[in-house]
Amino acid sequence: MKRCILLLAATLLATPASAYDSENLNPYPQTMNGKRRIVIDLPKIEDEDLARMEISFSKMLENSDCNAKRITGTIKEGTIEGWGYPYWEVNSDGNIAGTLMGCGDRPTKTERVFGAREMIRYNSRIPLVIYVPDGLDAAFRKFTTPGGFQTRS
Template identity: 40%
Template structure:
């Protein structure tokens, strides 16, 4: 490769890297700031070799002091909405409803524990996509945590029946 070609290739890679960074910053312009009483939280996922083999579980809740024996949850749901004009997904929890739980008898002298209590219902699993931020709008005081789920390599057959 001659010197002008090498310089062109190096410059092209630099421009591509700068464009990727600018694209990530531009993507955040699509997401409006949080409305009053809400917080906008942003998750940037690392690139994976095969992102179709992964899912992201979003867990919305807050740390609450409870007994250690009962299971608790908050009312509410994570709603997927489209960012108008961009087509990007955003996730909105409009309210963290009342906390409910099981009613097992507990020793009144037992110490309370701090636990992260989440929304009830089925888990919210979303597509893994490192090219776009995962943007979640929640009521002030709520937290968002996440887990990455990975598919195993092995696939099993399904029998006719």
């Protein structure tokens, strides 16, 4: 009996925290519609219902002036057929839209410019997969809240 318990404990300790094998991403194609796959492994956190991920796309812009800028395009959620796993696809030609203020003699800078943003639920059991066109990067950040809903009457 003790051997069974020790074997079970050793198996559970050797099992990764996530339910997928990050080396085996077979359901997700390497490329989709000419876009490359970016995989983000989310670590397991205590209460995933209190967390969200914001995803976006970006690129570095050199010799940027004082105008506010963003990359044109959208993010669309899809599902891997036959598996039911979600993915997100960036549809953008990489064009930059921005304000047209006169910047005068202000020096130029190198800055990261972002596109559309999408808020999604945090789920460490499956990878966060984003397909982006060449020349763009996937961007993401995690938001958490220390508690549940607050109410007022």
